[in-house]
Amino acid sequence: xxxxFTLRRANRLRVKLLNSKSQEQIREVIxxxxxxxxxxxxxxxxYSDLIDMAVQANENGQELFNVIEDAKTFAEEVKPxxxxxxxxxxxxxxxxxxxxxxxxxxxxxxxxxxxxxxxELSLGYLMQLVVCITAFCWLFRKMMExxxxxxxxxRLKYCGWLVLYIAVLxxxxxxxxxxxxxxxxxxxPILPYALFSLLLGAGLYGIKFWRYGKDERLRERI
Numbered sequence: 001x002x003x004x005f006t007l008r009r010a011n012r013l014r015v016k017l018l019n020s021k022s023q024e025q026i027r028e029v030i031x032x033x034x035x036x037x038x039x040x041x042x043x044x045x046x047y048s049d050l051i052d053m054a055v056q057a058n059e060n061g062q063e064l065f066n067v068i069e070d071a072k073t074f075a076e077e078v079k080p081x082x083x084x085x086x087x088x089x090x091x092x093x094x095x096x097x098x099x100x101x102x103x104x105x106x107x108x109x110x111x112x113x114x115x116x117x118x119x120e121l122s123l124g125y126l127m128q129l130v131v132c133i134t135a136f137c138w139l140f141r142k143m144m145e146x147x148x149x150x151x152x153x154x155r156l157k158y159c160g161w162l163v164l165y166i167a168v169l170x171x172x173x174x175x176x177x178x179x180x181x182x183x184x185x186x187x188x189p190i191l192p193y194a195l196f197s198l199l200l201g202a203g204l205y206g207i208k209f210w211r212y213g214k215d216e217r218l219r220e221r222i
Contacts, residue, residue: 002213003222004041011047014055022054022064028150029075035151035158038093039082041215046078048221072149092208094133100201107194119193124180131172 015023029050033043054064065071110117151158188196212218 002209003218004044004209004212004215006222007044007048007218011044011051014048014051018051018054019058019063022058025064025071026050026054028152029071031151032075032149033079033082036079037082038089041212041218042082045217045221046082068150075149091133092204092211096201096204096208098133098201099197099204104194104198104201107190107197111190111194115190117190119188119190120181120184121186121188122177122181123183123185124176124178125173126185127176127180128169128173131176132169 015026018026026047030043030047033046034040037043050064057064065074107119
């Protein structure tokens with residue numbers, strides 16, 4: 001059994017034992033940590049610790065945090081304990097997302113509308129891919145650093161950074177297609193392209209979660 005999924009499933013079951021306010025407090029802290037770190041394994045461990053603390057507090061007739069400032073202080077104190085992810089770690093977050101949802105699911109949805117569309121893998125497209133992944137890593141990290149606590153009160157700022165990323169994506173796509181779009185390396189009809197993207201994305205997700213399951217911190221806890 002994958003240790004990551006074991007802990008994740010246990011957390012989702014145990015949190016339901018808490019009262020509704022403590023559940024919401026935990027969700028705010030975990031949502032904030034996920035957006036500022038991407039250390040999924042570390043966040044699940046903190047999730048488990050928070051549930052233990054909340055169970056004890058509820059048994060004593062108290063909430064996990066008395067005021068929102070307490071939750072913010074806790075989040076800021078535990079954030080340094082999460083792993084600082086390297087550039088390669090961002091690939092395992094971004095690549096499965098792009099292939100499975102961005103290209104696979106999107107292409108399946110477009111197939112009934114434009115069944116004759118052909119995907120062209122050009123030099124310009126590859127250049128755009130490198131830039132958009134780099135931009136995603138930088139902009140997303142910047143976005144999360146700027147987001148305050150609790151996350152539910154900073155949705156507008158979050159959406160603003162997301163719009164900026166989408167603008168960068170389309171602007172770079174138009175630019176690189178213009179200068180290098182004529183150098184086509186591969187052509188695929190939309191349906192084979194969609195199936196290939198789905199399979200590749202699913203495979204990358206499998207590797208990603210396999211890597212999560214091998215995290216030594218989980219092995220010590222499970």
